[in-house]
Amino acid sequence: MKTQVAIVGAGPAGLLLGHLLRAAGIDCIIVERQTQAYVESRIRAGVLETVTTDLLHRLGIDKGLNASGLLEEGFNLADGAHTIRIDITALTGKHVTVYGQTEVTRDLIAAAPARGLEIVWEAGAVTLDDLTGSPSVGYTRDGVAHRIEADFIAGCDGFHGPSRKAVPFDQGRHYEREYPFGWLGILADVPPCHPELIYSNSDDGFALASMRSPTRSRYYIQVPLSERLEDWPEDRLWDELERRFAPLASRPVVRGPAIEMSIAPLRSFVSESMRHGRLFLAGDAAHIVPPTGAKGLNLAASDVAYLSDALIAFYSAGDETGLNAYPARALARIWKAERFSWSLTKLMHRFPEDGPFERRMQMAELDYLAGSRAMQTAIAENYVGLPL
Incomplete structure (x- = not known):
């Protein structure tokens, strides 16, 4: 041919x-x-x-x-207890x-x-x-x-x-x-716990609440590369997601059977x-x-x-x-x-080599981000995508 x-x-x-x-x-x-x-x-x-x-x-x-x-029109960064909404439309005029x-x-x-x-x-x-x-x-x-x-x-x-x-x-x-952790994800036909994405950095590590539609949710948590899928039955993962997002989300985490579960290295x-x-x-x-x-x-x-x-x-x-x-x-x-x-x-993950100082630096940066329109604008510009 x-x-x-x-x-x-x-x-x-x-x-x-x-x-x-x-x-x-x-x-x-x-x-x-x-x-x-x-x-x-x-x-x-x-x-x-x-x-x-x-x-x-x-x-x-x-x-x-x-x-x-x-x-x-926005997404959220969180320190595990408080959310910082990045209003990307107000800051960039885009979505x-x-x-x-x-x-x-x-x-x-x-x-x-x-x-x-x-x-x-x-x-x-x-x-x-x-x-x-x-x-x-x-x-x-x-x-x-x-x-x-x-x-x-x-x-x-x-x-x-x-x-x-x-x-x-x-x-x-x-x-x-290569990063020393992966994302354990679950996709399920359940309504999302929040109308916008939440990226959270708690003492237990990173977690993400996202969606594919008003009735389909996608959740992730940070796990060590040594973890295996068989270590995480669905109920254990839902328990962990409920614990992490209860203080942050506008609605409870709704459970449902997994359409897909996987661990992806970063x-x-x-x-x-x-x-x-x-x-x-x-x-x-x-x-x-x-x-x-x-x-x-x-x-x-x-x-x-x-x-x-x-x-x-x-x-x-x-x-x-x-x-x-x-x-x-x-x-x-x-x-x-x-x-x-x-x-x-x-900013949003716990690295195994980091100690209390590095954790404090993450918290200080999130705290600064919460009050800085300039920093929020820089994140929003990158999130919506730089021009061609």
């Missing part, structure tokens, strides 16, 4: 890029190693910046977003939208056939070849070998995919921070090698942020906004300026989002 742009990975980054290119009349094919059912069932984040929602509106893939997205990444992915997949966006599911043994010459993507399906020849390859297949590994390690700099990662020949990386293939700042999906969206603009300029006018500038443009925004996510993670 031949196409103009071969996209590896059918997550939000690859799907958004594919739709943006097809809207401009550019041929592309997405290759995904998992099944469609698996991709559509993955539970991920749900706070969308206007950068992300603007792309969905621009593409006209916004029926679900318009019907079910929850506009949030965020709560709409699950799972729903975004399903919407993009459902819209693909009518827009001529081909997705190859269950592609095994994916390889990326001749990236500095005539690039191609090889894969197997049902025991048959296939190859897609392309002008460019977009690697949108995450940290563990073949795209990141296809870039020579010594070509650029790589930065990583990591910060940036590869400054976002291009190798005719391969371009986007999304988690190039960077990972801890979920504290809700930046993962939104950074993927800004990456593909930059990359699609560059590819459209190349095919419409033969202009390679955008392609050459893509890594620098994307990284400027990536590092600012990494800084925000790192700083909020440091």
